[in-house]
Amino acid sequence: MSHSCRFCATPLETVVADLGATPWSNSFLEPTEAAIAREKAFPLKVMVCSECLLVQTTETVPADEIFNADYHYLSSFSTSWLEHARRYAETMTERFGLDGTSQVVEVASNDGYLLQYFAANGIPVLGVEPAGNAAKIAESRNVPTHVAFFGRDTANELVGRGIRADLTAANNVLAHVPDIADFVGGFAILLKADGVATFEFPHLLRLIEGIQFDTIYHEHYSYLSLVAVERIFAACGLKVFDVEELPTHGGSLRVYAQPATGTRVATEGLAKVRADEAKAGLTEMATYIAFGERIAAVCEGFRTFLREARSEGKRVAAYGAAAKGNTFLNVCGVTAADIDFIVDRNDLKQGKLSPGSHVPIHEPAKLEAAKPDYVVILPWNLTDEIVSAHAYIRSWGGRFVVAIPEVRVI
Numbered sequence: 001m002s003h004s005c006r007f008c009a010t011p012l013e014t015v016v017a018d019l020g021a022t023p024w025s026n027s028f029l030e031p032t033e034a035a036i037a038r039e040k041a042f043p044l045k046v047m048v049c050s051e052c053l054l055v056q057t058t059e060t061v062p063a064d065e066i067f068n069a070d071y072h073y074l075s076s077f078s079t080s081w082l083e084h085a086r087r088y089a090e091t092m093t094e095r096f097g098l099d100g101t102s103q104v105v106e107v108a109s110n111d112g113y114l115l116q117y118f119a120a121n122g123i124p125v126l127g128v129e130p131a132g133n134a135a136k137i138a139e140s141r142n143v144p145t146h147v148a149f150f151g152r153d154t155a156n157e158l159v160g161r162g163i164r165a166d167l168t169a170a171n172n173v174l175a176h177v178p179d180i181a182d183f184v185g186g187f188a189i190l191l192k193a194d195g196v197a198t199f200e201f202p203h204l205l206r207l208i209e210g211i212q213f214d215t216i217y218h219e220h221y222s223y224l225s226l227v228a229v230e231r232i233f234a235a236c237g238l239k240v241f242d243v244e245e246l247p248t249h250g251g252s253l254r255v256y257a258q259p260a261t262g263t264r265v266a267t268e269g270l271a272k273v274r275a276d277e278a279k280a281g282l283t284e285m286a287t288y289i290a291f292g293e294r295i296a297a298v299c300e301g302f303r304t305f306l307r308e309a310r311s312e313g314k315r316v317a318a319y320g321a322a323a324k325g326n327t328f329l330n331v332c333g334v335t336a337a338d339i340d341f342i343v344d345r346n347d348l349k350q351g352k353l354s355p356g357s358h359v360p361i362h363e364p365a366k367l368e369a370a371k372p373d374y375v376v377i378l379p380w381n382l383t384d385e386i387v388s389a390h391a392y393i394r395s396w397g398g399r400f401v402v403a404i405p406e407v408r409v410i
Contacts, residue, residue, distance in 0.1 A: 006060070016046040016048050016288045022331070024218050025355060028352035029352055042218060043058065044059075052228055052231045053225060055204055061219070080385050092167055093118070104169070105158070106126075106171075109127025112143035112145070114169060151177075163190075167196050168190060168196075176221065177221065188259060202249045207251075215249070229253075242270055243270045243272075245269075298404060306339075320377060321342045321346070328403065328404070340359075342359050344363075364390070367390065367393060374399055
């Protein structure tokens, strides 16, 4: 079956990763035979466009089926992410001179985790968020929220209500939109002439370097490099002027853009990331083909670890029923026969089964009760936070394990 680029319609020819068929990474199951029988799997294959260099999934799962009224991901469950948001608010307020006369809009504002810090300083805010349950929580934090998917239509509606933004934030959402042109075009409409849009997203360069194939899932339609983002933004009326490299999500970029007519000057940060990507070969198809070949070795390494642990009579549990963990377990072919249970702080996931692998999910207290020998950290980007919060597992000789880019026992 042939596919064409979701941005520029060029026929796609180069496969980056073919991960087989897996369920949606956030579709947790009730622990019943009927729920397991109903579960569906969808092809998870990623290709790169030779023209605009957008790396993308070939299947478009309808966004409203994933990000529905009770989407399970709430940003406020991670303390390190809240601290990241607080620092962002502080830095932007200072850098762009925001005050009570400014307007900050966050797209995909989730439960108000970020805008609450602007609001606390008297800066007018508005969230745009499609998940109704998250929007309700945001409203309770004094973060007014417009429940909608963002794009040109929503931007025009807001402008019609007299809202124009001095600053827009869009964290970890650019990869989640099926129609990236419509989404980016919305910011060009919503920004004031001297407004600034910031976008944070996992950096494709880090994904390739760290073999982070577990960050590939159906909800992530795109895997973004600066070179692709600059091409897409330029076509949609935005111009990148600065880039920061962040440690979040295994290595992210924060890209600063302005309307095409904006006068802010390009920074050294922008030049550096452009040069890094060129050096890594992100404009060459061979780089992408080589990535796909490295995934099998990571899975084999993890399966070997599990086989050896089982042969020694060791019990293995996992921490964090994160989307990336669900992708990882499914691609590696891991089941409840290999991992006894997963613990997670999010009570919406507790009592359910992980999609595809059907491992039961419990509250973190289960670790103390079951005393497993190994605890595999599935959201490896939060390793330090998880290890320090659960150091007590050492009291029975338990060890933490990270499996990407290779198995490491901590």
